[in-house]
Amino acid sequence: MKLIQHINYSLNKNDKIDMILDKIEDALNRHRKEDTKNYFFISDSSSTYEGSVSSVSRILKKFPELMKFEIVLEENNPGIISRYKALTNLPSHNKFSLYPEFNGKCFEDVGFEVLKKIALLPLP
Amino acid sequence: MHFYPCHKSLFAFCGLDWSDEENNDSASDDNSIILVNNWWTPKRDILLNAKIARGLPSVDCTTLPSLSKDTKETLTNLGRIKRDTIECVFNEDEKNKIAEVTAAGNQLLETTYSRNNIMELMSYPFDLREKKSSLGEHNIPRKKTISSVIKKLGYKHLPKEGFSGMLVYGKTTENNNRMVIEFDSGKWFYDLSCNVILEGPGWKYDYSHIPCVENSLGDTFPISDVETIEKVVTNFCVVIDYLENNCFKELDELHGPAPKWYLY
Numbered sequence: 300m301k302l303i304q305h306i307n308y309s310l311n312k313n314d315k316i317d318m319i320l321d322k323i324e325d326a327l328n329r330h331r332k333e334d335t336k337n338y339f340f341i342s343d344s345s346s347t348y349e350g351s352v353s354s355v356s357r358i359l360k361k362f363p364e365l366m367k368f369e370i371v372l373e374e375n376n377p378g379i380i381s382r383y384k385a386l387t388n389l390p391s392h393n394k395f396s397l398y399p400e401f402n403g404k405c406f407e408d409v410g411f412e413v414l415k416k417i418a419l420l421p422l423p
Numbered sequence: 424m425h426f427y428p429c430h431k432s433l434f435a436f437c438g439l440d441w442s443d444e445e446n447n448d449s450a451s452d453d454n455s456i457i458l459v460n461n462w463w464t465p466k467r468d469i470l471l472n473a474k475i476a477r478g479l480p481s482v483d484c485t486t487l488p489s490l491s492k493d494t495k496e497t498l499t500n501l502g503r504i505k506r507d508t509i510e511c512v513f514n515e516d517e518k519n520k521i522a523e524v525t526a527a528g529n530q531l532l533e534t535t536y537s538r539n540n541i542m543e544l545m546s547y548p549f550d551l552r553e554k555k556s557s558l559g560e561h562n563i564p565r566k567k568t569i570s571s572v573i574k575k576l577g578y579k580h581l582p583k584e585g586f587s588g589m590l591v592y593g594k595t596t597e598n599n600n601r602m603v604i605e606f607d608s609g610k611w612f613y614d615l616s617c618n619v620i621l622e623g624p625g626w627k628y629d630y631s632h633i634p635c636v637e638n639s640l641g642d643t644f645p646i647s648d649v650e651t652i653e654k655v656v657t658n659f660c661v662v663i664d665y666l667e668n669n670c671f672k673e674l675d676e677l678h679g680p681a682p683k684w685y686l687y
Contacts, residue, residue, distance in 0.1 A: 301512040302477040303453055304487070304686075306498055309505035310469045316460060319471060319502070323456055326473075326497045327436055335438020344430035354429040389435075394452050414434055418460070 320415050327411065336408045338393070341417070342385035345374040355384035358417055365413075367405040434458045441475045441494045456501070473498055477509075485683045506583050509686040511624040521625045528628060528674045536670040538640040547661055549654040551636050551644065559613030559645035565652050566590055569606050572656040576664060578604055588612060593687070598623075598680040601687050602667060606656070609643065615652065616643040617659045621671040623681045628674055633662045 310319070343353050359366055368388055374381045388406050439454040453476040461468035475494070480487055487509070490498070498504070513521065569590055570580055578592035581603075585591040590606040600623035607616045619630040632641035635658035644655045 300479065300514065300517055301453070302479060302487075303510040303512060304475040304477050305506070305508045305510060306473040306475070306501075306504055307506040307508075308471040308473075308502040310471055310502065312469070314469065314502070316469075319458065322501050323436060323458065326456060326501060327439070329493070329497055330439045330441060331436075332438045332440050338433075338435040338437065340431070340433040341429050342431045411436070418432075418434070 316418055320418055324411060324415070337411060337414060338387075338389050339409060339414055340385065340387040340389050342372065342387075343383040345372070345376075345381040345383050353384055355386055357420065358386065361420065362413065362417065365409070367407070368403070368409075370401060370403055372401055429460070431461045432459070441490065441497075471502060473501060480682070480684050482682070487684045487686070507686065509684075511685075513625055518625070524678055525626050528626075528677055531673060531677075532628065532630075532670065536666075538634075541662070541665070542634060542638060542640055544665065545634065545637075545661060547635065547637060547658040549658055551651075551654060551658060554647075554651060555636055555639075555642070555644065557645055557647055560647050562612050563646050563648060563652065565606070565608065565615070565646070565649075568649055568652045569656050572653060572660060573604060573606075573663075576660055576667070578602070595687075596621075596671075596675045598675050598678070599683060599685060600675050600678065600681050602671060604663060608646075614643050614645050615655055616641075617656075617663070619663055619666050619671070621674055622687075623675075623678050624685055626678060628671070630666060630670075633659060633666070635659045635662070 341355060341358065343355050355369065359369065365386055368386045370385050370387060371382050372385050374383070385401070387401070387403050388409060389403055390406055391402060435452070435455055435457045437452045437455040439456065441454055453474055455474045457470070457472045457474070459468065459470040475490070477487060489495075566580075570592075573592050578594050581591045581593045584593075584603075585605060588608040588610070590608075592604045592606075593601055595601050600621060603620040603622065605618040605620065607618065608614065609616070616632050617635070619633055621628045632643060634640060635642045635644055635655050644651075646652055646655070
């Protein structure tokens with residue numbers, strides 16, 4: 300048996316993502332071992348239709364080097380199969396089970412600085 | 424001000440060295456910080472969690488050994504801590520043993536303590552059969568009334584558990600397993616249902632939508648006023664008391680004690 304302690308934080312819409320990331324960065328600087336990995340998963344909505352704004356496309360426009368992480372997901376709603384874009388370096392059957400199973404194509408690391416810049420992209 | 428307009432997003436920063444405990448068999452993913460920031464819900468779904476692999480305390484330990492001062496400081500600096508819980512991750516042998524005991528427990532629930540059997544045994548202080556078909560009123564305040572009734576059975580409010588529209592109460596058993604009572608006011612806050620749960624490390628039994636009316640297998644009861652809440656909860660308490668002292672008592676004994684240091 301292994302024990303994992305989970306600390307859940309209380310956040311709401313007033314918590315700014317840049318301040319949260321600054322705190323995470325501070326924690327990583329203090330406690331991170333070498334040769335470890337950042338995982339990410341970013342996706343559009345399954346109802347993103349042709350011609351609408353795609354968050355993933357906006358990110359790829361600014362960071363074309365992330366193109367290798369692009370995958371297309373399918374969601375089977377009654378009568379309609381929706382296809383939408385996502386970016387991820389998560390392996391399938393990952394521990395972060397919030398997301399459906401998928402086949403990623405690139406599992407390389409992405410630096411914290413890049414993820415931070417993506418997270419701070421302003422609204423279109 | 425910055426926004427992050429993605430439908431779903433997750434960032435997992437792994438491989439943290441949280442403490443000076445020996446966790447040689449822990450995967451790098453077990454020591455991590457996870458940030459979820461989704462924009463698909465009206466209120467925005469934003470979660471921040473830290474995971475820390477802990478060494479296994481000795482059997483006679485009553486609390487988990489304290490984290491190092493440095494780790495505590497970092498965890499505090501990350502934000503307002505909402506919950507601090509322990510997850511036991513079992514190996515295959517341990518999982519199989521728990522599954523075996525749980526199967527015996529489920530058998531008990533399906534036979535001796537089936538809904539039909541319990542229905543026949545229950546006798547309620549209030550006859551609510553007529554009121555069951557009445558219409559509920561929106562937003563009748565219920566916490567004060569529910570708390571005053573359920574506290575008579577020794578349950579304490581667990582404010583950090585449940586979700587919007589749900590009140591959760593709990594108490595630990597003699598074996599340090601936990602009884603949990605959930606009062607759910609439904610999506611539109613018109614009615615009230617009650618779930619009774621018994622849980623321990625790696626296992627859980629959920630007796631959902633217990634009855635509060637004669638000859639009923641389970642109820643979601645319309646709430647029209649405070650008096651109705653009191654009567655409904657008092658009737659629910661008859662079933663809760665029965666389950667706690669019979670069915671769940673047997674299940675508690677079947678699984679045996681949870682370690683004293685286990686945090687719910």
